[in-house]
Amino acid sequence: MERADMASTTSSIVSKLNLEMERQLLQLFPGPVRLHLLFQASTHGFSLHNLQGKFDNTGQFVIIVYLKRGEARGAYLGRGNWIYGNKFQKWFLFNLTSKQATSIPSESEAEADQGPWEYGNAMILREEHMNRTFFDVPFCVDFSSDEMYNTGWAEESVNNRDGSLTEVEMFRVQDVGDVLLYPWREMVWKESTREDLRENFVSHKVMSDSLNSARVLLLGPAGTGKSSFINSIRSVMLKRITHMSVSGAGAPDHLKKLKSISIQAEIGGPATSLTLCDVMALGEDEATGLSVSDARAVIKGHVPEGYKFQPGTPFSSQSIGYRAEPGIKDKIHGGLFFLDARKVTTYSDYLQERMRILQAELHYLDVPQIVLLTHVDQVCHAVQEDVKYVYTSRTVKDKMQKAAEFVGIPVSFVLPVRNYASELSTNCNTDILLLSAVHSILQAVDDTLDDQGV
Structure with a gap:
């Protein structure tokens, strides 16, 4: 699977998802897909509002949070329409390193409660408003295991203020069925x-x-x-x-x-x-x-x-x-x-x-x-x-x-x-x-x- 170049609307963004990690992540999908970077917290701002602004209610998406210790955790939100308010029909969590990606499916029929930022109690993205300044918005992620997900994650909270959370990215998952691996007309996009x-x-x-x-x-x-x-x-x-x-x-x-x-x-x-x-x-x-x-x-x-x-x-x-x-x-x-x-x-x-x-x-x-x-x-x-x-x-x-x-x-x-x-x-x-x-x-x-x- 070729790695797709990723760009923002104004200039190229270098994703924190390196080639080896991406290869491991792509193996979790049943068919060939490409990832298109939509949101990067360090570029677009550590804000749930900014994350929501890059998100819509159809398609397939991946959220990845990068931890200082080198590990990444994330969630896949599958294709489907929103039902019962803000809820997705198909989704799973995952652990990700450069050597292995592990899918953690839901053990419940329940749906995601808050769209792209809350997955039961297993992974919750939030903003920490204490000691907040105009330019400094602490972005936090809470992890734990719950009845819906048997993640094995110990209860912890990481944030970008102390550096324990280094990045948050969201990607659109594009089926290769519509996007070919090679262009039929050559163009240098520089x-x-x-x-x-x-x-x-x-x-x-x-x-x-x-x-x-x-x-x-x-x-x-x-x-x-x-x-x-x-x-x-x-x-x-x-x-x-x-x-x-x-x-x-x-x-x-x-x-x-x-x-x-x-x-x-x-x-x-x-x-x-x-x-x-x-x-x-x-x-x-x-x-x-x-x-x-x-x-x-x-x-x-x-x-x-x-x-x-x-x-x-x-x-x-x-x-x-x-x-x-x-x-x-x-x-x-x-x-x-x-x-x-x-x-x-x-x-x-x-x-x-x-x-x-x-x-x-x-x-x-x-x-x-x-x-x-x-x-x-x-x-x-x-x-x-x-x-x-x-x-x-x-x-x-x-x-x-x-x-x-x-x-x-x-x-x-x-x-x-x-x-x-x-x-x-x-x-x-x-x-x-x-x-x-x-x-x-x-x-x-x-x-x-x-x-x-x-």
Whole structure:
């Protein structure tokens, strides 16, 4: 069993669970699993509140407490829903050293009373509030044997104040059934990768003497994250979460317009070689969304900036601002189709037909295109914890194949992304995935312009 790298949302965390101890622990499980570090007390704070914040009511988890004498003790909380209040259906305690792991099953049908911190009287995690200061929260663990568990543990209390308790960690247990041992696409998830991708983006020049920026059109149904993608790319470049109007169920007027957003290299800095062109979302029937004819007019460069699309009133040569002879700077040089990984198998046949027509139109006009599969973190637990598992997830791989079939292009043209939504700061691995998408579309534009000799 390969050891999985473990990371927090901001930087890598070195788990106290060494390789030999992990190997012993994994032998307690009936099938192959991986451990994904969610909580480390010395990093996230010695607090039950912080522990609870990393915990939810489904899935499989392991809690490990590390003692100064070199021994570790812990608990496994099995798959299942909460029942009878805060109680788990399947769980066991264990002893753990680098030489041996011993499972201690419950001798009672009773359930865990307090979720991830209380296991009968055998192991109880608590906070010691006596002599507590604002920055110093003593974290304690009480051990004993009781009728529910025949642990053989002598009654004792250990805490982090005197060093007898050195660490507490919680892991999500991920079945290898969904996460493959080896990725089907290689990606180096390091800070240096993010910086290299960002620097390449900033220094990139469009392969055409007539162009300073490649205009890339964003196409997709409502809710797929087109506007969020623009926000996310801006966040990557500015190294902070940015906020601009995004689409929603109501589709306000300004989101029915053709809006071109030039991506800056930094705050107040020069523009990069990428301009993202947002338009009205595609509809799932004839009465809603951007029409094929309007999309075609945008691709060919006939539609002026800021034009407001109106379903039922197609853009034509009689429309205000119509460009009869658009130049290369007015046209679209690349297309990004957006699909939601959660809905890729439930979209309407009409939407599929519309997207395939547009794909064929882009192909006919020698405009390269890529499909971005969004919300991949919502279809796989491992990816939700860290997007670096995106290319080892069976579920994501299957969704990417479905997206390729839906649009009618090879799966090699499908890229998974995770947009920033609720985050307050950027994340290295999320940035890498977003910048990889930018790199791919700019590379495709360059290859096409080079072939055309523009």
